[in-house]
Amino acid sequence: MPEENQEARDPGSKHPEPEFPKQEQQHPGWTGPMDPPPDHGEESYRGSGLLRDLKAVLTGGDSGIGRAVALAFAREGADVLFTHLPEEEKEAEGTRQLIEDAGRKAVAVPCDIREEEQCRRLVERAVSEFGHIDILVNNAAYQMSQPEGIGAITTEQFDRVMRTNLYGMFWVSKMSLPHMPRGGCIINSTSVQAYKPSPHLLDYAMTKGAIVTFTQGLAQMVASDGIRVNAVAPGPVWTPLIPATMPDTAEFGKKSLFGRPAQPAEMAPAYVFLASPQAGYITAEIVNATGGTPLP
Template structure:
């Protein structure tokens, strides 16, 4: 039986809620859906070795779960204060019968990125899939004057430097047939003024993805990105001033759940996307993008 996508998951208005960064899954109302009870694998990523940044919650957790149910082993990153969240992701991966490796890592630091890649190679021997998903944002409704240099630096180093370093360091360990998938955003094309710095980095990720894809095409390594619209993750109550109407602006009238993003990352990593590179897969809930 078909489902009405406007009614498949909770719609705003949501209860008022806010959290300290980095945010936690447990207190969220409604609880995020990562596909725990719905995602069914079909062997698309059998015996693949995946690295997913920001895999403790939100989109990253949903991707780790989906990859595991598709047959992949998953190493994922989390911040040190997110060990409890990371344990939840590890359980989901292991329950799917795959190896889970949770690594505390601040991707703003090049040396930590280096150690992360070394750990992945030590655990798996290679990296078939690299998902650059970890990101930082902080809403500033008062505009550019309220964006401190410290905040701008954190946003850029998390969203761009980390992606750059991990791609550069991982490439010697990605074989032909491997895949790099970056997380950009609807913000890259339709920036919200209160997320100016975040939107700027997401636009840069589009350019980086398309350029790197051309660079690596002859090596048989595909590079793509997913551009989500509003998604209900712990980052939202931790960084937005008002979550009551979050996602209402999407044509489908609600935010996505993380589980609705995971199939895009599975498809782009799978052999079914073997002729797809330098593409941005838009999953915006109906917001038209170029």
């Protein structure tokens, strides 16, 4: 194998390694200022028709893992409706362009999934645009690091984490299922935090553990309807949420076995697989993409 191909395949060196430049952003964070820039698969992801003509709904698709999944789904042949916060309109434009460049329909919907009525309008919009929902990806999430411990977690923060990560997922799933035909699927984004919680992300980690339980329980509930429910558990991933919610990003991801964080593009294939017919016998499973973190 040529040396340059070996380097491109080496998981430890194929993407930037810490130490990263010091950088902080206001929540929700933006892709443009990040150094190094995140890789969503713009130059690397090649589709093969795995999701041809399927209709996907994706929460939190403006940046990070959500943008990478939207890009991959579109290049696999799916039309994609995705949500973003109202203040993330410029970020969402980047995702919309990637979907349309792949020749698929893109619908960007400003939506705060903390509100039940906004979730209802989201699903109604998806049905209006597509007629039905083949794939639902519950990816939107909120975190805020509190290194000073539980005493620093305000009720306002706790409520925002719970409503974004759990209430929104519950509402969108519940409202989407009546519009999902047999063969449809739900994919939830959990995290390595579900198994190995970091003390400074206590409330966020709680929700990620709950998402594992929700995934496994809902899968049993809807299997007879021909619908699969799975989740992806990423480890450290270089997204705008990191400089926007963590005080020190210089060594982010350095403790993984590969000595670096994942790029969003490295998470997208797991979502594609779970959404594809090739995963037709897989449900109630968690695909761990943690960079080698040992899990129970």
